Amino acid sequence: xxxxxxxxxxxxxxxxxxxxxxxxxxxxxxxxxxxxxxxxxxxxxxxxxxxxxxxxxxxxxxxxxxxxxxxxxxxxxxxxxxxxxxxxxxxxxxxxxxxxxxxxxxxxxxxxxxxxxxxxxxxxxxxxxxxxxxxxxxxxxxxxxxxxxxxxxxxxxxxxxxxxxxxxxxxxxxxxxxxxxxxxxxxxxxxxxxxxxxxxxxxxxxxxxxxxxxxxxxxxxxxxxxxxxxxxxxxxxxxxxxxxxxxxxxxxxxxxxxxxxxxxxxxxxxxxxxxxxxx
Amino acid sequence: xxxxxxxxxxxxxxxxxxxxxxxxxxxxxxxxxxxxxxxxxxxxxxxxxxxxxxxxxxxxxxxxxxxxxxxxxxxxxxxxxxxxxxxxxxxxxxxxxxxxxxxxxxxxxxxxxxxxxxxxxxxxxxxxxxxxxxxxxxxxxxxxxxxxxxxxxxxxxxxxxxxxxxxxxxxxxxxxxxxxxxxxxxxxxxxxxxxxxxxxxxxxxxxx
Numbered sequence: 001x002x003x004x005x006x007x008x009x010x011x012x013x014x015x016x017x018x019x020x021x022x023x024x025x026x027x028x029x030x031x032x033x034x035x036x037x038x039x040x041x042x043x044x045x046x047x048x049x050x051x052x053x054x055x056x057x058x059x060x061x062x063x064x065x066x067x068x069x070x071x072x073x074x075x076x077x078x079x080x081x082x083x084x085x086x087x088x089x090x091x092x093x094x095x096x097x098x099x100x101x102x103x104x105x106x107x108x109x110x111x112x113x114x115x116x117x118x119x120x121x122x123x124x125x126x127x128x129x130x131x132x133x134x135x136x137x138x139x140x141x142x143x144x145x146x147x148x149x150x151x152x153x154x155x156x157x158x159x160x161x162x163x164x165x166x167x168x169x170x171x172x173x174x175x176x177x178x179x180x181x182x183x184x185x186x187x188x189x190x191x192x193x194x195x196x197x198x199x200x201x202x203x204x205x206x207x208x209x210x211x212x213x214x215x216x217x218x219x220x221x222x223x224x225x226x227x228x229x230x231x232x233x234x235x236x237x238x239x240x241x242x243x244x245x246x247x248x249x250x251x252x253x254x255x256x257x258x259x260x261x262x263x264x265x266x267x268x269x270x271x272x273x274x275x276x277x278x279x
Numbered sequence: 280x281x282x283x284x285x286x287x288x289x290x291x292x293x294x295x296x297x298x299x300x301x302x303x304x305x306x307x308x309x310x311x312x313x314x315x316x317x318x319x320x321x322x323x324x325x326x327x328x329x330x331x332x333x334x335x336x337x338x339x340x341x342x343x344x345x346x347x348x349x350x351x352x353x354x355x356x357x358x359x360x361x362x363x364x365x366x367x368x369x370x371x372x373x374x375x376x377x378x379x380x381x382x383x384x385x386x387x388x389x390x391x392x393x394x395x396x397x398x399x400x401x402x403x404x405x406x407x408x409x410x411x412x413x414x415x416x417x418x419x420x421x422x423x424x425x426x427x428x429x430x431x432x433x434x435x436x437x438x439x440x441x442x443x444x445x446x447x448x449x450x451x452x453x454x455x456x457x458x459x460x461x462x463x464x465x466x467x468x469x470x471x472x473x474x475x476x477x478x479x480x481x482x483x484x485x486x487x
Contacts, residue, residue: 007400023388028400031427035403051361051384058386058401059379062372065389069369 006034008043016060023061074160074183077153081174084149091142098136105129113143162257163247167240167265168222175218176244187245187252194248195219195241219244224269232272239268282327284337285358289313297327299357302381305350314354318475321351322411322437325475332468333483334433335359340405342427344392344420345412347371349378355409356385363402367391392420395427404429410436415443418459421484425463428486434464440478449478456480463487 003009005028011019035047044050095113102109106124109115116139119132150171157170161183165173179197180186186194196203198218205211216225216237228236243265250258282288282297289298291308298313308315318325326333337358346352346364348371356362361384366372372389379385390398392412405427412420417438428434438456440449457466457480464484472479 005400023401026400027396029396031399031402031404033403034401054386054401055379055383058388059376062379062387062389063376066369066372066376 002028002032003037003041005030005032006037006041008034008038009041011043013043016057019057020061020064023057024065074177077156077160077174078178078182080149080152080156081171081178084146084153087142087146087149091139091146094135094139094142098132098139101132101135105132113139116140116143161248161251163250163261164244166257166259166262167247168219168244172218172221175221176248179218183248183252187248189245191238191242191245194245195237216241224265228269228273232275235272235275236269239272240265243268283333283335283358286316286327286337286354287313289315291315297324299354301353301357304353304378304381305348314357316354321354322472322476322479322481323351323409323435324354325472326435326437326481328475329470329472329481331470331481331483333435334467335407335435339407340403342402342405342408342424344408344410344424346375346387347411348374351409351411352385353378353382356382359407360384361403362386363388363398363405365390365392365398393423395423399426402427404432406432408432408434408436410434413439413442417442418456421460422463425486430486432486434482434484434486436460436482436484437472437476438480438482440480449480453480457482460484 007022007026008019011022035050038044038050039046044053091113095111095116098116098119099109099111102115102119110118116136119136120140124133153174154170157173158165161173161177164176167173168176176194176197177183177186180189189197196214196217199214199216202211202214206213215234219225219237219240222240224240225233225237243261247261250261286297286299288295289310291298291310297316297318298310299316300312301314303309303314307317316324318328323333338360341355341359341362343352343355343362343364346366349364352362352364352375356378362382363386364375364379365388366375367390369389372387375387379387386401388398388401392410393414393416406429408421408424408428410417410421410424414420417436421434421436438453440447440452443452443456453469457469460466460482463486465487466482466484468481468483470481472481
């Protein structure tokens with residue numbers, strides 16, 4: 001054994017955050033009589049004091065890690081991405097209302113969230129436009145909220161689903177998890193279902209016999225689908241869905257990052273696209 | 280076989296049951312400060328109920344692998360000495376923290392029992408390892424944690440056949456697990472935990 005392996009080695013006695021980090025991240029090959037080492041090295045007065053300290057530090061460290069891990073939970077991600085979509089959609093709807101209203105009062109009225117921002121910055125100071133400005137402020141707040149939520153999704157998704165986020169990008173990864181209801185249920189879906197997630201209306205129309213089968217659902221937003229020639233798009237969607245399904249399964253069942261699946265997908269899409277060039 | 284010091288048979292609603300003294304944690308019956316220890320909910324409780332010679336005397340230093348939400352750990356900490364409780368999943372650890380809040384010699388560690396090097400800098404050599412992990416490779420976990428057991432220590436293990444392979448006959452699974460354990464442990468006793476737990480084997484062993 002080696003004294004330097006102890007979680008408390010060289011720690012100032014009252015540095016709780018450093019101690020928590022040592023408990024969480026430290027390593028040693030072999031255990032040792034740490035209580036005795038702690039007394040011998042003067043870290044604590046006696047063994048009882050050591051156990052008191054160990055109890056408070058291990059509890060605090062476990063608590064911090066639990067909170068961190070639970071924040072990075074797939075259900076939290078689902079709520080964040082749904083809230084983000086709600087905020088964006090509502091901001092856009094209200095922005096249309098603002099534009100329509102502003103058009104009746106101001107000569108150079110524009111459209112969209114950007115115009116709402118201009119209004120808030122003070123295109124008009126007429127007291128009669130107070131309601132209009134106030135509504136524009138709501139649009140801006142919602143758009144800012146959506147941007148904050150997007151940042152949350154972008155940082156959380158790689159924790160929840162590292163492989164899926166690497167392949168799909170964090171936002172699409174979060175949308176897939178949200179559509180499936182969670183990472184576990186996404187991991188249990190066949191690839192053909194993942195391919196058309198988000199295209200349920202088209203799928204049911206097809207199943208009733210009145211429409212062609214949908215080639216892709218929400219994964220259309222991925223560049224590998226939208227950026228592929230329409231003739232090859234079905235193949236690209238199928239290949240992407242296959243790899244996304246595998247990524248979701250690795251994320252759910254093992255959780256470690258496997259960079260090789262990125263390369264396999266890149267290669268596959270390249271083959272599909274070059275096939276399109278030849279014809 | 281005698282019960283460890285700190286574990287007693289007490290009457291709850293007229294029937295005798297194992298019990299320990301401590302703060303209640305999961306809605307168990309309490310009489311005069313004694314908490315009922317229900318064998319159906321605890322593999323170690325079932326072992327004591329079935330008369331398995333666990334070698335526990337009370338007051339030992341314990342490494343508990345697979346603490347989950349702390350149902351069994353709470354009883355262990357009531358009668359044992361310093362108890363290191365390893366659990367890897369965040370959700371049950373939240374409940375385990377509540378158990379630890381009332382027990383000052385219970386140390387919760389959010390760690391993977393398959394990776395002992397991530398907690399060997401905290402855990403001291405112990406008298407007893409209690410293992411109840413529901414992952415594949417339960418024998419590997421016991422072998423990897425062999426380093427924590429003192430020469431005269433005990434391994435008290437509940438092997439769950441379904442965790443290894445749901446399709447195989449539990450007896451075949453148990454035979455493989457005990458064969459693997461015997462590379463580093465001497466098995467003192469093993470028996471099935473029916474009727475309290477289906478397809479579980481209790482193993483009591485000491486280091487070779």
